[in-house]
Amino acid sequence: MTERASGPMRWIRERFNIDPLIEFASHKQVPEWRGSFWYYFGGVSLFLFIVQVVSGILLLMYYQPGEKTAYESVRFIVTKVRFGWLVRSIHSWAANLFILSAFIHMFSVFFTKAFRRPRELTWYSGFLLLALGLGFGFSGYLLPWNTLAYFATKVGTTIVAVLPGVGEPIMELLRAGKDVSTATLTRFYGLHVAILPAAFTLILGLHLMLIQTQGMHEPEPWPGGKPRYMPFFPNFVLRDLLLWLIVLNILAILAVWFPWELGSKADPFGAAPQGIKPEWYFLFTYQALKYFPAKLAGIDGEVVGIVLFGIAGLLWFLVPLWDARTPRGIRNRFINYVGITVVLFIIVMTALGVR
Amino acid sequence: MKRSALRVALVCAIAAMGVARAWAEPATPPAADQCLTCHLDQDSPEAIAYKTDVHAARGVSCADCHGGDPRSDDQDVAMSKARGYIGVPRKDQIPRLCGRCHGPGTEAFKARFKLDDVLTDFGGSVHGHALESNPGGPQCVSCHGVHSIARVTDPRSPVHPSHVIETCAHCHSNAAYMRDFDPALPVDQRDKYLTSIHGKRHAAGDIKVATCVSCHSNHLVLQVKDPRSPVYPTHVPGTCAKCHADARYMAGYGIPTTQYDDYRQSVHGKALLQKSDLNAPACNSCHGNHGAAPPGASSVIAVCGQCHQSNEDLYEQSAHRGAFAEKKLPGCMVCHGNHAVRAASDKLVSFDAPAPCAKCHRNDGTDTSAPEIVRMRGLLDSLTVGQTATLAVLSHAENLGMDVTDARYSLKDVNQSVVQSRVAIHSFKVRKLEEAARPGIAIIAQANRAGEEAVHEYKFRRQGLAVSTLIVTFLVVLLWLKIRQIERRQQGEKS
């Protein structure tokens, strides 16, 4: 620690007092138990977000929104720009891995009851981050303006419209018009590269700050009764870095061996291709909605489905509130059952949807 | 009393018609037909002529066409409007009058007298339409004559094969008359016909040869552009084949009857008959229609050149023109044949068996043209074979997941070079062919390079991935060692 006094560190210290930060980092500890593995998914999600920012910025260097240029410019990136294929594939793959990793992160928090007091705000902000992530996925999917994306967006935005009263206006707001058009593309582009990143960064900042100040959630009770800790720096950080390296290489392997297809250019007047499906992370909702009857107690079945999904999402979001009302047992079995049901529902519906 | 006698006669006549064979024997006109009686007394030429008319023998009376009452010997009664007398029918009335028997009528009646519904055919024909719009237009009498109408097989009939040319020409060679109906229609058909093989034989008295109606049909004459017409382009080969493919009919003329079969298999026949490409030539495109005759050896070039103009131009300047003319060889036909002409292939430029070059040239070192022929074939092959080989390279790159769309697109331009080379070959000059083939060969080389680069890029990506994976693995192992080292040190500090 003596070498701190020399070189660049001194130069910085003279201008900005970083000692409290270093002090904080050196004392920060991470609980070490069999559930520690799941802690890494928060970090992996963060890393994938960084990858998305970097690869997204790279794509911005060549991407041109617009009906006549969107598809062409993505095609240009993929075929003409050196390593453009790599950047684009990494951006697409990392987007999917991000959603996956964020889902795993969320469920691990749910099952370890890490959302409980005093970490409700972390849960809420995390939930919002996932929602924004899904928004990223939905808006980004349209940007290459290929046939699949065009029709998936058309179907996706139509689902909103079934809501009585507010549905149509929301859909028109999303589409920037009555139909999916160039205006929609521009709108989604704005969402994808400006509004969503700004909102995401703000909430992510809050999320990270909360985690750092409150520290990691500890298991209750400690297995074996005796708490064990690992220093955050360097032990946990180095492990994080190690995992990030592996994740980045997995991305590279996926990009080289399973390059993300571009398909053909969207033709608004063409016939919809067969078997359009939303991205896998929307698939369980899409599939479940299919099982609703056309009419339920006189109301449109789809409306009922969407309202039910809305209520379920809201309840999930508000889990710290209703969990607190159950007897404050150390192990709340009811919460576990709810969680397992949700996981099983998502897995089964996704599997049915893929089939 | 007269009236009752007439009634008996009429009943007898009707009864006679009822007898199946009654029509076969010439029935005497009812003695009571006062029209004939009176008009014959006056030596009326119409009445005299009518005695020989085919209708007279079948019991058709004057009144059947002219109206009136043939039973009355009182002119004022018989030829009174009250009795339906119309006098000389207006021209545009005639088809309806004839059509009472030769029209749609009852089947039983027509079957008995072996009559066809020619009125409907005529009504739908170009002549029927002409009459509709202009009462001076053609009608039954215009071709069949009047009062002495005879069967078509009867040499007296104006529509007998020996007379039909003149009958049609009566109007169709009359420019002033035709102007009122179709001012754009040529009026030289007869003159051309007289120069044709058909016309010459016809003039010599051969009535088996094609006349107007052989191709245009008789009552249902339609415009050439009418797809139902037997002379509509796609129907022309079949129409000619009616006679020319009939070996029995053509026996004695000493010409083959395989033209139609040959033509159907040819590139022209397939284009016209299968793809309905109306630009493709039918028989008349080369032989002429009204003036049909085989093109002579010297005119083949001009005939083919109507469509294959570029080829003709080059051929005209080539060394073959003089050489073929000297030997009286029929130009294009020497290599391409006539009726059975196939889509020309590069294989024509060869010394091997069916290829035409070997007919005159020898590839044994004595012929100075031989190396040029070999070189020209080589150029053509380098385009086609090169294109196929490059496509294979591109497919290989695509199978590897690489995008070579641009190279694929550029290959389309090779087509132009191939087409132009295949035209240029008709100059029979290596230099011309080289000029045409060069751009195509260059594009092929470029596309081939693009394909190979794509394959190379594919390998590069995997090698790059391998290198980076190696680096990451190395780094991961080192990091892991580092972590263990740090933790061991921490352990040491604690204990």
Added chain:
Amino acid sequence: MTEPGISRRSFLDRLLGLGVLAWLGSVIYPVVEYFKTPPQGEAEVTSVVATKIQSVKPNSGLVFRFGREPAILVSGPDGKLRAFSATCTHLQCTVQYRNDLQKIYCACHNGMYDLNGRNLAGPPPRPLTEFQVTVKGDDVVVSRT
């Protein structure tokens, strides 16, 4: 005990530094390459500036690149501008303007089109596809209809 420990650590650190450098190289190299703009512009286009209006003389033609295919800009004897696909409908050769004939002409088989792109003579079975011509400022812009 400490001596070899220190040397092992510094050796490991040095290797680690080397590994990080190599890894950075493998990340930075693609990124730097990515920024090198490739020479060709975009491929598929629906609208292109064919030429400047000043350089168009009456009774002349100009073949230009329209995306992946050639197109022809024809200025008639009256100076009226029209544009067509320059691909002959017969065997896909590229057509040209013949000012002596005042026709669009295909040299492959003497195909002839009039100034409205209609096939007049020779083998072409169909008219040429017409494009839209608009003059924006100095630019003659040709676009798909």
